[in-house]
Amino acid sequence: MAASVVQSASLRRRNGAATAISSRGKSYSVAEILKAAKALAQQFSQVRQNLAARIGLNPPCVLLPSSQPAAFLAALIAARMEGFISVPWRDAVIPPDAIADAVRPDLKLHFDEGVIDRCSVKMLDSDAFIGERHGDIIMMTSGSTGQPKGVALVLDQILLNALSAGAVMEIWKCTGWAIDIDVGLMSGLNHLLMAWQFDLPCHHLSAGGDDIYETTFSTGAVGFGGSPIQLVRMGNRLDSSCPVMMVSSGDFLMPSMIDQVLERFPDTLVHKLYGLTELGGRFCCMPHQFLLGRKESAGLPLPGFRARVSAETGVIEARSPLLTAGYYLPGGDFSPMKDGWFSTGDVGSIDADGVVTLNGRSNDVFKVGGEKVDRHTIEVELAPLLPAIDYCVLAVEHRLLGQCAALFVVDSGSGDLPKWAEIVAHLRSRLHPRFIPSLMYKVEGALPRLASGKIDRESLRSSHLSFQRLQ
Amino acid sequence: MTSNEDILNEIISIVRPFVDPSLELTPDFALIDSGAIDSASMINILLELEGRLGIQLGAADLTFEQFQSCRTLAGALSSK
Numbered sequence: 285m286a287a288s289v290v291q292s293a294s295l296r297r298r299n300g301a302a303t304a305i306s307s308r309g310k311s312y313s314v315a316e317i318l319k320a321a322k323a324l325a326q327q328f329s330q331v332r333q334n335l336a337a338r339i340g341l342n343p344p345c346v347l348l349p350s351s352q353p354a355a356f357l358a359a360l361i362a363a364r365m366e367g368f369i370s371v372p373w374r375d376a377v378i379p380p381d382a383i384a385d386a387v388r389p390d391l392k393l394h395f396d397e398g399v400i401d402r403c404s405v406k407m408l409d410s411d412a413f414i415g416e417r418h419g420d421i422i423m424m425t426s427g428s429t430g431q432p433k434g435v436a437l438v439l440d441q442i443l444l445n446a447l448s449a450g451a452v453m454e455i456w457k458c459t460g461w462a463i464d465i466d467v468g469l470m471s472g473l474n475h476l477l478m479a480w481q482f483d484l485p486c487h488h489l490s491a492g493g494d495d496i497y498e499t500t501f502s503t504g505a506v507g508f509g510g511s512p513i514q515l516v517r518m519g520n521r522l523d524s525s526c527p528v529m530m531v532s533s534g535d536f537l538m539p540s541m542i543d544q545v546l547e548r549f550p551d552t553l554v555h556k557l558y559g560l561t562e563l564g565g566r567f568c569c570m571p572h573q574f575l576l577g578r579k580e581s582a583g584l585p586l587p588g589f590r591a592r593v594s595a596e597t598g599v600i601e602a603r604s605p606l607l608t609a610g611y612y613l614p615g616g617d618f619s620p621m622k623d624g625w626f627s628t629g630d631v632g633s634i635d636a637d638g639v640v641t642l643n644g645r646s647n648d649v650f651k652v653g654g655e656k657v658d659r660h661t662i663e664v665e666l667a668p669l670l671p672a673i674d675y676c677v678l679a680v681e682h683r684l685l686g687q688c689a690a691l692f693v694v695d696s697g698s699g700d701l702p703k704w705a706e707i708v709a710h711l712r713s714r715l716h717p718r719f720i721p722s723l724m725y726k727v728e729g730a731l732p733r734l735a736s737g738k739i740d741r742e743s744l745r746s747s748h749l750s751f752q753r754l755q
Numbered sequence: 756m757t758s759n760e761d762i763l764n765e766i767i768s769i770v771r772p773f774v775d776p777s778l779e780l781t782p783d784f785a786l787i788d789s790g791a792i793d794s795a796s797m798i799n800i801l802l803e804l805e806g807r808l809g810i811q812l813g814a815a816d817l818t819f820e821q822f823q824s825c826r827t828l829a830g831a832l833s834s835k
Contacts, residue, residue, distance in 0.1 A: 652819070653794070653797060653817065653818045653819035653820075653822065654818030654819055654820060655819045682798070684798060684801045684812055684817075685797070685798065708793065717790055717792060717794060717819075719793075719794070720793035720795045721794065721795065722794040722797065723798075
């Protein structure tokens, strides 16, 4: 049997003294991470003895807190070495009970601040999982329902996926990699493992002061990976130094955002990634050299993926050995994935070169006055008008139109919110009249978000009448 | 009985406040294609139509196609 990628990644010759992760003002070398992993593996081995009565033949399932990236990575390697199932757990924001109902973990870990080689292990007293476990890592996703469910994946395959994405983007051109995402999220984990696979020190910027940004990017050819809005904010935050590379993941990177970044940092290489948790991470990549001519596209499928468009629904479908084995659902049931093509839920097209272009989620296309409208198009056109303001467009029910587009825009109170007439005039000059949102609402403070960080669309939809109309 | 011509004139008077005053709002003026009205103004026009014509419109009773001009709108409403 082929050696595990994790084990080969930990056993292959590395520069032990090189920095693997820096976080909260501390740096951890490769040797420290691997040493910690071995120590934790011993701890896991001892714990396993106490679990036999509870789990039967299943491997133990453990919640790995993600708030300390170095400890998280060491624990991830240790869990893989001991045959445990890892559940990355965003301990800073999600209570364990929210995860427990779906994946029924047996244990949870706690690391003291700055300690990565030992943890306290707490046995969980929730009902044990009934049935056969699948995969060796479970990524939590709230999906579109807001109900957390676990996606059963294989860590080696996530590592391979990170490796191929990094190779396509040639991230070895960087001397370091910076992220500002929780590594318990799929995109954060992907960036962390990409840096690990390419021996790049991973700088975790969260919880650092504003000066950490300038300092990090002044140390050499450091790349940055984050959501589209993070890329734009990073550009606004830096005064002098610039990232050599910027990689967007998570939400869709709009062409106007690419222009904003490149206007500020013309020498920065901007790459776009499109991925889904169910596909083990990244699905498509649009490297910089091709992105400039096709800013609206999601990219070419990465090695190991095939893509097609459903003739019936227009939704992009993917096929890959990296596809999840299935979902751990609330209530403790496991729903296996059917063999074959996986529906991404994203409407799009594939051109003769195989380049995938997205036109929005399948449920993002709706009819206003009998004509098709997709909210994504409206959001893209609003980007230049609302560069530093959070907003989203959704279809809402309307007594007279059946459905209509509603714009939700955050009012921070700073006075930079355009007036209703300005928004209408801006969109009218760019789009067919049917795309003008029939309703426009102000949201005080921030858009509601799910634990995954995604906008809570259902909450906005169901309560849209409670918001104040934009004047 | 209200004639189609009466309905047409009433509709023109309902729509007029929602379009640029400098436009000459003839019965066949292209409301949608000219960009004179959009989804936002459409809702307000529908509400005004309900009130002024004493009709109850249901979800998606009127399409963008029927909003092409005051005449097409009158034709659609005369059957309500």
